Amino acid sequence: MLEGLPPAQGSDATETQYENAGRLGGKLGRFLLSSEFGLLLLVVLAFAGFWLSTRGFSSPFNQFGLSRSAAVNILISLSMMSVIVSGGLDLSIGAIGVCASILAGWLMEACRWPAPASVAVGLALGGLLGFANGQIIVRTGMHSFVVTLATMSVFFGGMIILTTAKPFDSLPDDFSLPAQQHLFGAVSPLLVYSVLIACMMAYLYRLTAIGRDMLAVGANARAALLSGISASRAVTLCHAMAGILAAVAGVMLSMRNGAAIPSMAGNLGQDWLLPAFLGPVLGGASLSGGRVSVLGAVLGAVLISVINNGLLLLHVGAFWLQFFLGMLLLGAVMIDKARMRVFASGDRR
Amino acid sequence: DANSTKVAIVAGGPHPYFASWPQAGKDAARDFHLGAADYKVPQSWSLSQQNDLIESLASQGYNAFLVFPGDPAGSRNVVGELVDQGMPVIALAGCLQDPSKAAFCFATDTEHSAYLGAKELIKAMGGKGRIAHFTGFLTDPGTALRINGVKQAVAETNGSVELVQTIADIDAPEPAQDKINAFLATQGKQVEGIIATAWIPATVAATALRKIGDKRIHMIGLNDDPIILEGIKDGYVTGTMLQNPYGQAYIGSYALGKLMSGCKVKTDAPWLKTPQTTHFVDSGTAYVGASDLANYQDKMQGVTKDILASFQQKYLDCP
Amino acid sequence: MSPALDLSEITKSFPGVKALRGVSLRLDPGSIHALLGENGAGKSTLIKIITGAQSPEGGEICVSGKPVCFANPLQAIEAGIGVVHQERNLIPRFSVGENILLDRIASASLRPINYSAVHDEATHWLRLLELDIDPRRLVSELNVATAQMIEIARALSQQSRILLMDEPTASLTLSETQALFRMLRRLRDQGVAILFVSHKLEEILELCDAVTVLRDGGNACLSRPLAGMSRSDIVSLMIGRAEPIPDLGRNQRTDLPVTLSLASVATLGGHRDIDLDLRSGEIVGLYGLVGAGRSELARAIIGLDRITHGEIRIDGAPVSIGSPREALHRFGIGYVSEDRKQEGVILSHGVLANVGSTVWSRLRGWFGFLRDATVIRLVAPVLSALEVKASSLDQLVENLSGGNQQKVSLAKWLAAGTRVLIVDEPTVGIDVKTKAYFHQLLHKLAREGRAVLVISSDMPELITLSDRIAVMDHYRLVGKFENSGDYGEMSHAIMAYIHAAPPTASLKSQNSAANAAAT
């Protein structure tokens, strides 16, 4: 439509120039500076460190356990991340995850439904609860903190009323099978599922219109609205997605435990909160919204799992372990900061 | 043989209940010539953390486990995995939900203990009146058992005792303070008895009764927390239901040593049945009132000795 | 006499750009010095370096003959350098007075603030700028122009010997600009050295004594006296050749089909009896004083404010537009906001993510699949035409120069290719050359059959662009007429309409009086 316009003189800013500039220029340099690369480095460092310094870290048994807890951690991180995108947060993901897996457990145990159908309904419930969060936030204009704080109680409390806090523990064998299988002797299939889901999310944010809408709304809701993007739809979808991902994490945990248990994420599901935030934040997500990294969140979650596992194996004084956990985390982020400084100064020359 | 037995005694999370477990483990390792009997505690009270800890302990070479189940159903899988690899597990201080691969459950019978406590309370109240029940997290399956136990004792009075209110989810200091104080302030006059079946509610309620100086209300607590013992001494607390944590870890380590040296669990032993399991061994519970304060520890040591003396022939088949 | 400020060979680079490649400048006391250049030439970067907001990579800064090196803005303030940055730097939930004296609060620590003293002093500085605002009001309640004046008042309150002003007049109207100029001249006569950046060359010619021109991060001329230089001399220094003077033909046909029409529209915001037709193929200019309600009318059209009476028709059929999304995707109406930082662009996202935001849902394929290449194919020509100066399509918009940010906010609507385009203050902060291109572009769009509504406080721009002009005052349309293109005639006609309207608020009538006096 703009052909025929006199091209701006003195500027040959053509299509190809913008294309090349955007795609290739300094791509490697930018990756070296990114928090994803830093995390990758840290994960490798931690992995190598524990591999060499502890007995048992390298054993297939331990690697299997590690991959299984990393799988759940990754999903919890991704769940929170999908709300952080929109500039909000969701305190109720733990409650949603528990509710979803309890529903699936009930369907399998009390209604004798086959496992896949029950899981599907459980995930649908997760999506629905997340959707409800999103709708309340969008329609009332309240901050997601307050809304999800309240719905955390409502969801969890509702589940407690309906189940009187009883677990569903005679689930069919084929349900918990994925948590028991070993790939290559040392990897849980759950990790593969988590990575697949992460890939789908990366696809969403990079290669779909709705993913871009979510990012735009998170970064600046007013600007997005004025560009013809429906902010309320994007926010609702973010929350619904968080609900589904939390449900997947919940179902995975109950596969691992062989039972759907109200307490598996702590009281009100609050045990999930800190790991949920830590993954994305380490991965470079901005808590004010609009900037996330799927790879970063995955690596962040993996780093936490590795550090946790390694420290348990290191035999550091029982009660002091948390102290070392904190120190290691501090050390990790400091190292990362130093790396940025080194690469940044190298970049400037 | 026993020497190669490395026992890990795994708690549910940091909690004063487990205070005597490290010593009990050391004593057992010495007395029964075990390779080790080490106390291990997850960093926080969370099932996932406990599972991670257990897995890493297995990687570290521990080969026999006393586990306080983070969850009766949720801990079955991790226990099953240990047993499948030839590591015996005994559920300690709490049970796994049947069917499980644990050898047996060695614990306080919580429902029974709550029932006995409520009975004592009713007795102290002269067989009639109204009571309130303070207990822990609803998501803790023990909580439902305790609620049942108290309800049963109340039901047996045929209406002369009424359970006015059950307050749950207060196993943390701040909510316990807020809710128990609010209850005593607004409804304290309407009850004559309180039973607390969780540790923090028990201490908070004892403190609150002391604060308002009310000796009219009878109260039964849990465990031998100094606050509760003081309360008993000064007359603010009627009595407390003791458990036997030391004996649990000590005898549990002993049993694992036996299992590792070839003994088998008897199928026809005099197992007790609880709602959770058909393989239950009571680790002992005792009511301590004002008159027992001086010698309650001897009482528990006696219980431990008794259980240990007959343990092998009652529950195990040894070559 | 040593110069108040002497810069030599300042260099600065950002990832992917060399913003300054050895710039020198000499600022004498008692003079107003113009700093000019195209968008992205490096003017704002230079000012940030002088004030310690950014650190130079090379070169020397001397204040009153002594070399200095400011590690942070506080040191610059203490050294007697006051500044008005291009971007607004106010704290929205603070009062006007506190914002004006913020640097005073910044250097205090525990002694309680005496707010009545703060507000009294703030009133003093507001008076000097002929502003009648209660210093207790919150800044968040102010419009863009007033916020800009508050920042100027803040710079004045520092009573510095060196005053740097980066496009202070970008969102001001004539009366406020005149008040500012009176103030600046007074300061100059008291010996203050003033550096003044603007893209409005008329202002430069009226106010300044000397000029430094930057081109691509280097000096195109260094501290030259302005006397004797003409507009076209300056332009050719800025762009390296003579400015092409656009000659835009005017549409005088009335038989064009009406695309968008408002029929006795009233809004919740307070508009009454608005009747306006936008024909396909014409540009309508909407003029009014600040606060006349033009932007609010545009917002009501795209569904951000409720229409309480009357109707909006598209191609003759009454429609109800519920949201900007509907406006864009169902009715093909686009709106370029006047507030580019809050509403126009997403500062923390890249150029491509900004420009593409209006077209994603149109370009998406199955399952919402959308590749960058698809978007680039559509938006790259627009970016080229507007000469958006970015190191890459991924460069964050917050790192672009102010003018280039504005171009991005325009580009995304040009890419959207809507049938109706409403542009609100479109050329704020845009350099003369791009402004001319942009005008041509709007004309071309109109000739292709689109309907364009231009809201602008820049009267020359409005008269250059429009086929017809509508004048708004106090949320009513007070006049509509064909544009003859003759500036003198048209501006008189416009002001006459504004005066004919019954004044209701004293501030607004004051404004109009000042405006009339100015023209």
Place this chain on the structure above:
Amino acid sequence: MTATLRLSSDWLGLAILTLGGAIFLSVLRPDFLSSYNIFVLLDAIALSTMIALGQLAVIALGQTNLSLGSIGGLVGVAFAGAMQAGGVAPWLAVLLGLALGLACGLINGLLTARAGISAFVITLATLAAYKGVNLGLTQAQPLYDIPAVVKAVGTASISGPVPVLLIPAAIAVVFVWCLFDRIPLGRQILAVGANQHAARLAGISVSRAVIATHALSGLLAGAAGMMAVARLQVGQPTIGDDWLIPSFTAPVIGGAILSGGYVSVAGAVWGVALVVLITQALVLFQVDPYYVQFLLGLLILAAVGVNRFRSKRQTKAV
């Protein structure tokens, strides 16, 4: 006038809701107005307010302090331990406790300001570190030997139903309110929270504001930890474990903007009062334990929703 009205609108709705709820409760349950119950309410409000203020300060800066509860717990056990094991006089132990809280906060602040890493990550790491020190020192065992005078402070009242513990809370409220209302340092913190870049350009030292805020937050958390010890009469290592979410709840209900730049001390205090009241109402009506959590959530949602609706209507009317 208009300004004060608009400012008050943050907490006016909450105040009306809370007082309305209180009247409702006292009509249905006369015991509600008994001297002891008012004491209990104020006692709960005192501690929760202290916790809320500790977070509120950091919210003003646009950051979070996840280690708040961890500092409270550490200072609590250190306070109890100093008196029990070290034989330190109670007043000195209070000072030591405050100093320890301040130091923990300072560490948070210094790391955040100097390393340029988000406060979220830093305080999450120190959350674990402080908790680890707490558990490592106590081995998760409570400290019981609290001097009688401390126990007395935890239970005494100044007069009638006003608990002694309300004094430190009231001092903190007045102090924090003054700070954010008229002390330059507080205004600097708010300016940094609203727009860090603009604050820097105006000559505000961002790192000083960050360090001061975190130090203040640590100080308040430490004070809250010691109040909890006095109230509980035990040096519980678990003190603070459950503070995190409540610490955010009251400020956010009270109108604070989580991204920084605006907080309302009065709003936060009324938010605390509202939550305490709802908690008590659920006890008062002898709600079945299985329904408590569910109703708590619904009531919070309803209360905040009503408040929000009211303020929305008000802004429309203006």
